[in-house]
Amino acid sequence: MRPARPASVVIAAAAALAAVTGCTEKSDAKDGDHVINVTATDDKCQVSKKEFPAGHVELAVENKGSKVTEVYVLFPDDRVVTERENIGPGTRQRVTAEVKAGEYQIACKPGMKGDGIRQAVKATGGKAVRRDPRLDKAVAAYRAYAQAQADETLPKAEAFAAAVKDGDLEAAKKAYAPSRIGWERTEPVAESFGDIDPKVDVREDGLEDGQDPATDWTGWHRLEKALWQDKKIGTREKDLADLLIKDLKDWQNRVGKAEITPTSMANGAKELLDEVATGKVTGEEERYSHTDLVDFKANVEGAQKSYDLLKPVAKENDAALVTELEEQFAALDKLLDQYRPNTTSYDFTSYDKVGKADRKELSDAVNALAEPLSKLAAAVVK
Amino acid sequence: MTDTDSPSPSRRSLLGWGGAGLALGAAAAGGAVAMARTEDDTAPAAAGSAIAFHGPHQAGIATPVQDRLHFAAFDVTTDDREAFVQLLKDWTAAARRMTAGQAVGEGAFGGLAEAPPDDTGEALGLKPSRLTLTIGFGPSLFGKFGLADRRPEALVDLPKFAGDNLDKNRSGGDLCIQACADDPQVAVHAVRNLARIGFGKVVIKWSQLGFGKTSSTTPEAQTPRNLMGFKDGTRNIAGTETDRLKKFVWVDEKDEPAWMVGGSYLVARRIRMHIETWDRTSLQEQEDIFGRDKGEGAPVGKAKERDEPFLKAMKPDAHVRLAHPDTNHGATILRRGYSFTDGTDGLGRLDAGLFFLAYQRDVRKGFIPIQRSLAADALNEYIQHVGSALFAVPPGVRDKDDWWGRTLFSKEA
Numbered sequence: 001m002r003p004a005r006p007a008s009v010v011i012a013a014a015a016a017l018a019a020v021t022g023c024t025e026k027s028d029a030k031d032g033d034h035v036i037n038v039t040a041t042d043d044k045c046q047v048s049k050k051e052f053p054a055g056h057v058e059l060a061v062e063n064k065g066s067k068v069t070e071v072y073v074l075f076p077d078d079r080v081v082t083e084r085e086n087i088g089p090g091t092r093q094r095v096t097a098e099v100k101a102g103e104y105q106i107a108c109k110p111g112m113k114g115d116g117i118r119q120a121v122k123a124t125g126g127k128a129v130r131r132d133p134r135l136d137k138a139v140a141a142y143r144a145y146a147q148a149q150a151d152e153t154l155p156k157a158e159a160f161a162a163a164v165k166d167g168d169l170e171a172a173k174k175a176y177a178p179s180r181i182g183w184e185r186t187e188p189v190a191e192s193f194g195d196i197d198p199k200v201d202v203r204e205d206g207l208e209d210g211q212d213p214a215t216d217w218t219g220w221h222r223l224e225k226a227l228w229q230d231k232k233i234g235t236r237e238k239d240l241a242d243l244l245i246k247d248l249k250d251w252q253n254r255v256g257k258a259e260i261t262p263t264s265m266a267n268g269a270k271e272l273l274d275e276v277a278t279g280k281v282t283g284e285e286e287r288y289s290h291t292d293l294v295d296f297k298a299n300v301e302g303a304q305k306s307y308d309l310l311k312p313v314a315k316e317n318d319a320a321l322v323t324e325l326e327e328q329f330a331a332l333d334k335l336l337d338q339y340r341p342n343t344t345s346y347d348f349t350s351y352d353k354v355g356k357a358d359r360k361e362l363s364d365a366v367n368a369l370a371e372p373l374s375k376l377a378a379a380v381v382k
Numbered sequence: 383m384t385d386t387d388s389p390s391p392s393r394r395s396l397l398g399w400g401g402a403g404l405a406l407g408a409a410a411a412g413g414a415v416a417m418a419r420t421e422d423d424t425a426p427a428a429a430g431s432a433i434a435f436h437g438p439h440q441a442g443i444a445t446p447v448q449d450r451l452h453f454a455a456f457d458v459t460t461d462d463r464e465a466f467v468q469l470l471k472d473w474t475a476a477a478r479r480m481t482a483g484q485a486v487g488e489g490a491f492g493g494l495a496e497a498p499p500d501d502t503g504e505a506l507g508l509k510p511s512r513l514t515l516t517i518g519f520g521p522s523l524f525g526k527f528g529l530a531d532r533r534p535e536a537l538v539d540l541p542k543f544a545g546d547n548l549d550k551n552r553s554g555g556d557l558c559i560q561a562c563a564d565d566p567q568v569a570v571h572a573v574r575n576l577a578r579i580g581f582g583k584v585v586i587k588w589s590q591l592g593f594g595k596t597s598s599t600t601p602e603a604q605t606p607r608n609l610m611g612f613k614d615g616t617r618n619i620a621g622t623e624t625d626r627l628k629k630f631v632w633v634d635e636k637d638e639p640a641w642m643v644g645g646s647y648l649v650a651r652r653i654r655m656h657i658e659t660w661d662r663t664s665l666q667e668q669e670d671i672f673g674r675d676k677g678e679g680a681p682v683g684k685a686k687e688r689d690e691p692f693l694k695a696m697k698p699d700a701h702v703r704l705a706h707p708d709t710n711h712g713a714t715i716l717r718r719g720y721s722f723t724d725g726t727d728g729l730g731r732l733d734a735g736l737f738f739l740a741y742q743r744d745v746r747k748g749f750i751p752i753q754r755s756l757a758a759d760a761l762n763e764y765i766q767h768v769g770s771a772l773f774a775v776p777p778g779v780r781d782k783d784d785w786w787g788r789t790l791f792s793k794e795a
Contacts, residue, residue: 267496360585364585367581367582367585368459368581368582369582371578372581374497374498375497375498377494377496377497378493378494378497381494
């Protein structure tokens, strides 16, 4: 985790959101033009118009079906423009959004499950914001990846929590590092919800002024300390295991709604390397368990996923950069493989057994990759 | 800009000038020291001005010594010769801009919001500050890229000297960058940006910050003092002494190899001073050890700093006596050292001393005989050499198409 999230990132994300969902009544459209009637049933999602002026848009939703439904306005990459949940049968709801010119989808989800029933719509007028459809695809694929990581993490975290609750020290130790892999692969997305990270991945030194480690420190690293340093599991630890699962479920439920753009994917890849450079290479992240190299590998894998999805566009704009990144990813992977006997397993050398010279070599390889990776965002939006 | 303003442009204004910045470089190319001209054209070379990057010799050797240093030694991590040559070209382009007071690449702001800027930005608004950037190649580089047969004979492995206590983590390196400037931020900015450009091809092995130049290449200025409080390097070769530079500093056509002609050899030594014990030493003993008085800097028995020293009047183990060319068959070097303090050493003692930088035409006739002679130096009780490196410093970058190390890596010299 990062001890403190740069405020600018939060602000930028909030501003981006406000730009599309803000309820400012500013529109050139005549009154009525901006209202779209949405009629939802159990198997249909009818809209009164498929083209409307960009600007302030209002969905007048009526649920004529038998199931509770929800209605979304989505960007082409499945990012949420606006949404309304829990629209009961027979009820009406109004959903508003500020929409820029471009193509969107309106989705009704009867039973609030699945991808929903979709209608393609178009906001016209003003300056159209067009994005390379390959980038929309990349973002959609990355969103699915982030969701899959959360989905795969939950059972592993539950196994870890179960071992803690059984008081089984050895089993809990064994389940600890694997329970973190999905989180570490998608950390920048997870961190974009500012409230989850401090609950599940904070280190003792990351607590804020006035917070009491005895009561306010929760999550993986608090349990890590109990398992490896204190070597005992008490009632507090068992409660914390439950809390970890609760917080991770919150993450799992929200991860699909994260604000993701091609540049945030690219910068997220770089941020994962920054995580490695500041926390893992130094051995600070997993100071009790020394499982830093597992996190290290997961961070690199997450960065590689982002990069692979953006590669086709980046290659067109900056072929030399792609060549360099291919080389540096390969070099870092090769170096990391020296620390695991079997390249199909995540059993890595305990980091306290990695000497100073070897740590510098790892650090150099991370810098060699992170520096060109910081240019990926520019190569994507060029 | 009126002539009450500083005579040199700020980085920011240079950024905006574009063509004017280029004109400045061109005007400067003829002389060793470039000055930005004010209206009356009489302003002296001020601390803020730019030193020409192009020339037959690299700047940062015979050019006036600035107040601050950031020295960095690198290891090469790539085995791709082409990638390394490209790095040298990229470095040259960046150095050309930074020494002129310009930001690297597209600058530190105004570019894509989503991407980190090309320049790190901490030197924005600062003057060129006489920044010089000087590159050198270490002996270990010649084990790479098929350069073995290009290693100069003069680039020897330095012998072990009496009293050496060398830390390998502060010694050696495949190459080095010496950044000197009057503003420490400008020097640090330069090394930081070069290191950044080098990620993936080179890594910093060790580095040293320095302050308070301990020698001068401009004898009209007061001779600076080292941390022991003594003037040192009074007879240092001046930047204007073309004959002595030719004889003792620049590699000549008569020397081998051809690719080094116009270059020089740099010895870098981190010399720790036992400051606390020195400060407890009597004035008489301090003066005896150096062979000069502490106030004026005059040699033993003389009145003025620049009076010709009478070596036999000094104690046999006096520093000046042992280091003097007359004691060493004429061996002479160009000194460019800086003081350093790197905090304390855990025992409450200042980790401080002299970062010694010496340029010479051939270390076998320069540093090595002098340092051997200093084995008997009374000063050795108060100092210890803890870091050491030697570099072949190639000739200067001639023009905008030239690059650092071209003579080494191209077929033609």
